Amino acid sequence: MRIPFIRYNHKKQLEEFAKIPQQADQYRIVYDPQTYRLALLDAIDKAKKRIYIVALYLEQDEAGTEILKALYDAKQQRPNLDIKIFVDWHRAQRGRIGEDKSKTNARIYYQFKQENPHIDIPIYGVPVNHREVLGVLHLKGFIIDDTVIYSGASINNVYLHKFDKYRYDRYHFITNKLMADSMVDYIDTYFLAKNGLQRLDGQTHKTRKQIKPEIKSLRQQLMNANYQYTGDADNQSLSVAPISGLGRNNNLLNKTIHHLINATQQKIVFCTPYFNLPNILVRDIIRLLRKGRQVEIIIGDKTANDFYIPEDKPFNISGGLPYLYEINLRNFIERLQSFIDKEQLIIRLWKDGEQTYHLKGIWVDEEWYLITGNNLNPRAWRLDLENGILIHDPNQELKDQFNKELDTIREKTTLVTHFQQIQASQFYPNHVHKLIKRLTRIRVDRIIKRLL
Numbered sequence: 001m002r003i004p005f006i007r008y009n010h011k012k013q014l015e016e017f018a019k020i021p022q023q024a025d026q027y028r029i030v031y032d033p034q035t036y037r038l039a040l041l042d043a044i045d046k047a048k049k050r051i052y053i054v055a056l057y058l059e060q061d062e063a064g065t066e067i068l069k070a071l072y073d074a075k076q077q078r079p080n081l082d083i084k085i086f087v088d089w090h091r092a093q094r095g096r097i098g099e100d101k102s103k104t105n106a107r108i109y110y111q112f113k114q115e116n117p118h119i120d121i122p123i124y125g126v127p128v129n130h131r132e133v134l135g136v137l138h139l140k141g142f143i144i145d146d147t148v149i150y151s152g153a154s155i156n157n158v159y160l161h162k163f164d165k166y167r168y169d170r171y172h173f174i175t176n177k178l179m180a181d182s183m184v185d186y187i188d189t190y191f192l193a194k195n196g197l198q199r200l201d202g203q204t205h206k207t208r209k210q211i212k213p214e215i216k217s218l219r220q221q222l223m224n225a226n227y228q229y230t231g232d233a234d235n236q237s238l239s240v241a242p243i244s245g246l247g248r249n250n251n252l253l254n255k256t257i258h259h260l261i262n263a264t265q266q267k268i269v270f271c272t273p274y275f276n277l278p279n280i281l282v283r284d285i286i287r288l289l290r291k292g293r294q295v296e297i298i299i300g301d302k303t304a305n306d307f308y309i310p311e312d313k314p315f316n317i318s319g320g321l322p323y324l325y326e327i328n329l330r331n332f333i334e335r336l337q338s339f340i341d342k343e344q345l346i347i348r349l350w351k352d353g354e355q356t357y358h359l360k361g362i363w364v365d366e367e368w369y370l371i372t373g374n375n376l377n378p379r380a381w382r383l384d385l386e387n388g389i390l391i392h393d394p395n396q397e398l399k400d401q402f403n404k405e406l407d408t409i410r411e412k413t414t415l416v417t418h419f420q421q422i423q424a425s426q427f428y429p430n431h432v433h434k435l436i437k438r439l440t441r442i443r444v445d446r447i448i449k450r451l452l
Contacts, residue, residue: 040160045070054137057105062162076116123201131208135384137385146175152372166355167355183227185228242389261364268294275299276375297346297348298409319432329422351412
């Protein structure tokens with residue numbers, strides 16, 4: 001009697017979650033980054049009342065400049081348009097790893113401000129922790145009028161496929177006034193009302209030391225924050241529910257993911273770019289497999305990881321991460337090879353030339369879905385400010401769109417049927433093999449996998 005009770009409890013937790021009614025014809029998924037970029041620009045151009053952009057970063061490249069210019073043009077044409085931009089405070093004030101430290105994203109924000117002194121579009125930095133390695137703004141979702149545009153993608157050339165390279169993600173357009181209002185209210189309540197928030201479009205910025213107490217206060221507030229709304233949808237109709245979470249013990253996003261996995265009756269599908277699952281999720285997956293459920297995991301090949309450094313490029317320690325994740329994957333598959341042999345555990349590796357993979361999310365029984373920026377790794381579980389949207393589709397009104405999304409993802413994947421298909425560490429390039437061996441010997445690899 002123990003197992004049925006546990007299974008019902010997880011499903012009951014999902015069913016009792018406050019949810020917002022959603023019209024199926026107001027939910028649209030696009031399936032490639034170029035279409036997404038054009039749809040985003042079109043939404044900005046047609047905006048009438050508000051544009052809230054929330055992203056890890058808005059980069060100082062052609063795509064970032066294109067989006068900023070579109071926002072400034074929209075504000076110039078419609079001065080009453082409420083436009084605000086929120087990015088991670090730390091990320092905006094440093095260059096890319098290995099680049100000139102003076103080439104920061106904040107620099108272009110200031111330039112736009114100087115070139116358009118009559119237009120005020122505030123760009124705020126959100127410091128989720130006092131150091132970037134200990135937590136960043138990983139919240140997702142652009143709110144344009146009454147539409148929530150939800151993707152794991154930040155704003156730059158690669159995420160928006162401006163030129164030859166792209167980073168593959170998910171792209172959902174959800175028109176729902178109540179949900180859009182709740183997401184704006186969250187920002188107004190937990191970001192704009194707090195002293196820790198800092199504008200980045202000025203010439204100078206406060207130091208981390210100067211705002212250390214404000215950062216601490218902001219993080220404490222965010223650990224108990226969630227979206228506020230009146231959820232009156234029943235469990236017989238299509239609904240959505242925005243969820244946020246910060247910290248390992250949050251009762252919101254982390255627990256929702258846990259309930260989703262354990263409520264699975266037939267099949268669950270995961271997408272994650274970094275195979276570095278928290279222990280609780282590994283245990284949940286093994287429990288499902290032992291119950292006879294089917295589990296499919298779609299991961300990026302190590303060469304499709306955004307930390308991957310080709311052998312002809314200068315190497316640094318971050319370039320070792322894709323190899324650490326691959327070691328995790330090989331060990332995981334070897335441990336559960338018997339379930340792969342029974343075609344109960346399905347592992348797919350995504351690869352498309354030199355392109356990169358950034359998909360996250362969960363599909364359960366063609367009834368429950370989670371779109372999220374959460375990487376399903378220890379960092380997301382403990383350190384970063386994350387969110388997601390839970391979709392309940394009991395009548396399968398969105399089934400075709402979600403299945404098409406999955407089919408499109410699978411098109412560029414290879415099925416892994418044995419752990420020996422995954423390269424063993426002894427065959428890594430010599431400099432990588434030495435790094436992994438050194439990190440493992442002093443156990444630094446465990447710390448790195450928790451923080452990156």
